Amino acid sequence: MVNNNFYVMLEKEWFYSSQEQTLLQKYGTVSLMVYSIMLRNLTTRNTFNFSINGICSILKVDVKNNSVMVKNIKNAIRMLNDNLFTVCSDSNCNQIENLSKIDNNNVYYCIRKDEPLKDKFIMVYDTEIDKMLTYSKGKKNSVSELITHFSFIVNGFHGKEKDGTEGEGYLCYYGGMDYIEQKTGIENSTLAPDNKIFIEEQLLLIGNAGGSIEDNMYKNTSNVYCRYENKVEFDTFMKIKSAKLSSKFARQTDKEQQDKQRRLKQLINQYKKDNEIYEFDTKESLSEEQFNELHELEINYLNFVKSRDKELKNPKFLTIKRDGTIKEKYVPEELAEEEYIEPTAKGKGSLASQRKTSPLVTPIITPPIADRIVKANVKTNRHNPIVDFSPYMDKEDLEDDDKSDIYCGNDEYKHTISYGRNPF
Numbered sequence: 112m113v114n115n116n117f118y119v120m121l122e123k124e125w126f127y128s129s130q131e132q133t134l135l136q137k138y139g140t141v142s143l144m145v146y147s148i149m150l151r152n153l154t155t156r157n158t159f160n161f162s163i164n165g166i167c168s169i170l171k172v173d174v175k176n177n178s179v180m181v182k183n184i185k186n187a188i189r190m191l192n193d194n195l196f197t198v199c200s201d202s203n204c205n206q207i208e209n210l211s212k213i214d215n216n217n218v219y220y221c222i223r224k225d226e227p228l229k230d231k232f233i234m235v236y237d238t239e240i241d242k243m244l245t246y247s248k249g250k251k252n253s254v255s256e257l258i259t260h261f262s263f264i265v266n267g268f269h270g271k272e273k274d275g276t277e278g279e280g281y282l283c284y285y286g287g288m289d290y291i292e293q294k295t296g297i298e299n300s301t302l303a304p305d306n307k308i309f310i311e312e313q314l315l316l317i318g319n320a321g322g323s324i325e326d327n328m329y330k331n332t333s334n335v336y337c338r339y340e341n342k343v344e345f346d347t348f349m350k351i352k353s354a355k356l357s358s359k360f361a362r363q364t365d366k367e368q369q370d371k372q373r374r375l376k377q378l379i380n381q382y383k384k385d386n387e388i389y390e391f392d393t394k395e396s397l398s399e400e401q402f403n404e405l406h407e408l409e410i411n412y413l414n415f416v417k418s419r420d421k422e423l424k425n426p427k428f429l430t431i432k433r434d435g436t437i438k439e440k441y442v443p444e445e446l447a448e449e450e451y452i453e454p455t456a457k458g459k460g461s462l463a464s465q466r467k468t469s470p471l472v473t474p475i476i477t478p479p480i481a482d483r484i485v486k487a488n489v490k491t492n493r494h495n496p497i498v499d500f501s502p503y504m505d506k507e508d509l510e511d512d513d514k515s516d517i518y519c520g521n522d523e524y525k526h527t528i529s530y531g532r533n534p535f
Contacts, residue, residue, distance in 0.1 A: 115236065117237040120150070120233065121147060122231070123231050123232060134195075135259065140255040140256050141183050141184070144187075144254065144258045144259070145187040145188065146191060148170065149166065153223065158222050160219060161221065162217060163185065163216075165218075167180070167181065167184065169244070172184075174215060185210075197221060198219050198220075198221050199220045234265065235262055243261065246308060257308065261309065264336045267336070268337075283344060283345060285335050285352065287333040287334070288303070306334070315338060315339060316337045316338070316341075316342060319332065319333075320332060320352035320353045335349055375412040378408050378412075379408045379412060406431060413428070
């Protein structure tokens with residue numbers, strides 16, 4: 112359990128800065144580690160003291176037998192001096208001019224230059240750093256990189272909103288390993304083992320909410336990080352992220368499958384085009400090689416569509432039936448299953464109704480040659496010519512209701528027409 116009474120406040124500029132470089136890029140991971148140890152003694156007056164032996168004791172470094180680490184600690188203090196704090200020889204704030212002669216046993220006083228602004232700091236608890244130091248004692252892992260990695264994740268915890276409300280996942284951090292590597296300079300090969308240490312030492316809860324498809328490959332998304340004691344917030348945020356990613360993954364997957372189905376269909380069409388294969392061809396009209404190659408393309412397409420639980424819409428396979436069995440002759444599905452329907456005229460009335468009949472053949476009857484030619488006056492309008500036959504008709508014919516017979520010299524062939532309309 113974390114002791115919330117003791118903590119250090121690191122500047123966010125260690126990872127994010129408006130300048131060309133962050134503090135981490137300028138001074139490195141060892142400087143961040145040493146600085147976080149030194150701040151443990153920070154007073155309300157914004158001052159603190161330190162000794163090389165005291166820092167080494169907390170870092171579990173043997174001063175006599177680890178001269179390299181002692182040298183690195185001194186170099187870190189020299190770099191941070193005049194930037195984040197000023198090192199003095201005593202409590203009267205007499206500045207030391209030459210830090211190369213720092214004695215391991217002496218106690219030095221420091222004045223912190225600027226206190227982090229409200230909500231602009233990273234809070235790391237002393238007990239969290241102590242756990243990482245204890246774990247790393249005698250091991251090959253870099254303790255400075257471990258503390259830096261942890262501090263960056265803690266920096267990502269959202270905290271409360273400006274209005275004081277608790278936003279979505281306000282106690283969690285959601286980030287990818289590549290992004291952490293970019294910001295901290297710690298390689299991916301080190302970040303992954305560090306995560307295991309955080310989980311083992313009960314420093315962090317780490318989970319992955321799902322995955323996505325990139326370049327036709329499934330990839331895990333960013334991890335969700337949360338302090339170990341905030342399990343309720345962690346579980347809630349994981350559910351929210353999982354739901355969002357599941358919906359996004361489903362859309363990505365469906366689109367990928369649609370694209371693949373389209374490509375498989377295009378392969379079939381392209382093969383037919385290249386080999387001049389038409390839909391009315393039969394198995395016998397193809398060579399054995401053509402049939403086998405086309406059959407492989409069509410069976411791949413059929414199996415993929417079935418794997419998606421999708422309905423085939425008029426596939427028009429040449430070598431197989433819908434159940435995947437080889438068919439000897441191609442017959443369009445809609446013609447094989449339904450009776451042929453003769454196309455009919457469009458419009459209203461009985462002529463426009465669809466009839467399942469064979470086409471009718473109307474016999475052609477040659478009209479007889481007329482004994483005499485009747486000349487008629489033709490009056491045209493924009494639709495039909497109007498023929499006036501009245502001068503050439505008998506009186507009886509004119510009085511016969513509304514129809515007239517035109518005599519053509521043969522009693523067997525009389526053409527009855529509406530009075531005054533063009534019979535031709």
